[in-house]
Every structure is written in C-alpha cells, then in structure tokens.
C-alpha cells in the first residue's frame with residue numbers, strides 16, 4: 001500500500017454516508033416484508049462504522065442500497081455526496097465493495113485478479129503493493145479456488161481496495177475465520193483506516209465491532225435501536241453490575257453501582273441460619289449481554305430498565321425488579 005497516504009481523507013465537510021428515513025420492502029408470493037423501516041445513519045469521513053444486528057435485521061439490504069446495487073422505496077441517501085441510485089461510474093470508482101459471498105474467476109491467480117481489477121479504476125493502487133498489504137505475497141501465484149477461506153477473504157479485500165476507494169464496504173468480512181485469521185484481518189482493516197479509508201462494516205460479532213469500530217449502530221427490524229461507541233451501546237448504566245436473589249418464592253434482580261452495599265443490606269435482612277441469602281448472585285453484564293438485550297434476545301437474568309422500581313432503604317441509583325421464580329441462566333456474563 002502506498003505510504004504517502006497516512007493522513008485520513010477526512011474533513012471534506014460532508015459525512016461519507018448520510019441516510020434519513022430509509023425504507024425498503026420486499027413482496028414475495030403476496031407477502032410484504034418491511035426489511036428497512038425508517039432507518040437513519042450518519043458515517044463520518046475517516047471512521048470505521050459497524051452495523052450490528054441479528055439475521056434478517058435489514059443490514060445487507062441497507063448496505064446494498066448504499067452501494068447502489070438495490071433500489072430503495074423511500075428516504076434520503078447520500079454516499080460521498082451523491083445519491084447512489086443516480087450516481088455514475090466516477091462515483092463507483094470512489095467506493096470499494098467486499099460482498100458477503102463473491103463469486104468470480106476461480107481459475108485466475110491472485111496476481112492476475114488484482115491486476116485485472118486495477119484496470120477498472122482511473123487511479124488504482126499498485127497491485128503488487130495491495131497484494132503485500134493483505135498478506136498474500138506468498139500466494140500471489142495461487143489460483144483463487146485453491147485459497148483457504150481466510151486467504152480468499154483477504155483477496156476479496158485486495159479487490160475491494162485496489163481502486164484506492166475513499167469508502168470501503170465490508171459485509172460480514174470474517175464469518176468462518178479462525179481466531180488467528182480474524183485478528184490479522186482486523187489489523188488489516190485498522191491499517192486501511194490509518195491510511196484514510198472510511199469503512200462501513202456489517203458484522204454479527206460484537207467483539208469485532210468493539211475491536212474495530214469507532215461507532216456502531218445496532219439494527220433491529222429495519223431500524224437503528226442503538227448508536228454510539230461500542231462500549232457505550234445500551235446507554236449509561238447498561239454495564240452496571242446486577243444483583244440477583246430470591247425471597248418468598250420470587251426472584252429479584254437489581255442493577256446497582258453499589259453491589260457491596262446492596263449485598264450487605266440483603267444479608268442483614270434475608271440471610272438464613274447458614275448466613276446465606278437464598279439464590280444470591282452478583283453478575284457483571286458483558287457487552288454481549290447488552291447487545292443481546294438490544295436485539296431482544298436478553299438473558300433472562302438481566303432486568304430491563306423499564307421494569308425497574310426503587311427499593312426503600314437502598315442507594316438512590318439502585319433499582320429493583322421482581323420476576324416470578326423461574327429457571328434463569330446461571331451466569332449472565334460470559
């Protein structure tokens with residue numbers, strides 16, 4: 001990769017991506033599916049932005065609309081200052097796309113493919129530098145069908161960046177990777193951002209978003225339900241410890257910034273002859289728990305803030321909710 005592109009190509013004034021009220025529905029055998037339902041999104045120049053969400057949330061549909069591959073039903077979309085539905089070749093040469101499941105000439109070698117793709121662009125990167133940047137120098141003469149899954153994904157990225165795009169779309173880039181391949185792929189993505197490329201990444205993996213993204217949006221049922229730095233998803237307090245215990249056949253759960261004070265208070269009130277509070281657990285929600293809660297798949301041990309109520313005699317930031325005594329996950333945090 002060229003070494004003279006150390007400064008992010010940020011700061012041109014307008015965001016890289018601006019989406020307002022995006023809608024898209026599909027009709028299949030008379031059944032209408034609202035895949036995207038009033039989605040808003042802004043991606044600033046120079047950032048890595050992750051779009052997270054469960055299967056069918058509308059991520060790929062949204063990304064394909066942004067890439068100009070799919071028509072929208074409604075809403076405003078600007079990508080690099082143009083409407084993808086109307087933009088032409090010059091605009092297309094400024095974006096790079098790594099699809100979820102690309103199919104291309106399996107008989108061509110890595111070197112042949114990267115050089116061939118470079119001819120599509122007005123000012124491509126040096127193909128040999130690109131092959132080195134994605135770590136495929138030793139595989140440059142290998143046919144693409146003979147690459148491993150991780151090497152194939154690196155080739156996909158090479159083809160996505162050889163045109164020296166300002167904006168790169170990565171759709172679930174590390175699905176199926178082993179942990180080591182994922183780590184080195186992450187390093188590659190971070191080096192692209194360091195070179196000034198804006199990156200929109202869709203992923204199912206929260207750890208991937210946490211490691212790579214400056215900001216992330218959680219999409220559910222075609223809408224953004226949370227937005228922010230990955231560590232802040234769910235809002236302030238989402239990662240507060242949760243204390244759980246049982247009393248009178250009811251399981252109680254509380255989020256609190258003062259678990260020690262709460263446990264001491266519970267011990268004083270509820271400890272049995274053995275000194276134990278029945279069913280007492282102190283759980284530390286992980287980012288994954290918060291994400292699962294946002295997409296409506298929360299571990300049942302975690303309370304929702306909407307069901308919270310104050311408990312007399314406890315610190316004011318402590319909130320409690322009581323739920324029927326049903327089996328719950330042994331540990332909320334992983």
Ligand SMILES: Nc1ncnc2c1ncn2[C@@H]1O[C@H](COP(=O)(O)OP(=O)(O)OP(=O)(O)O)[C@@H](O)[C@H]1O
Pocket residue numbers: 026027028033034035053054055056057058059060061062
């Ligand atoms: N071409 C299509 N025709 C009909 N329905 C579609 C089509 N493409 C997507 N859908 C439906 O639209 C919804 C959103 O799909 P989409 O692929 O955008 O979700 P996604 O978040 O990318 O999911 P995944 O994580 O599984 O890739 C799903 O219910 C899907 O079944």
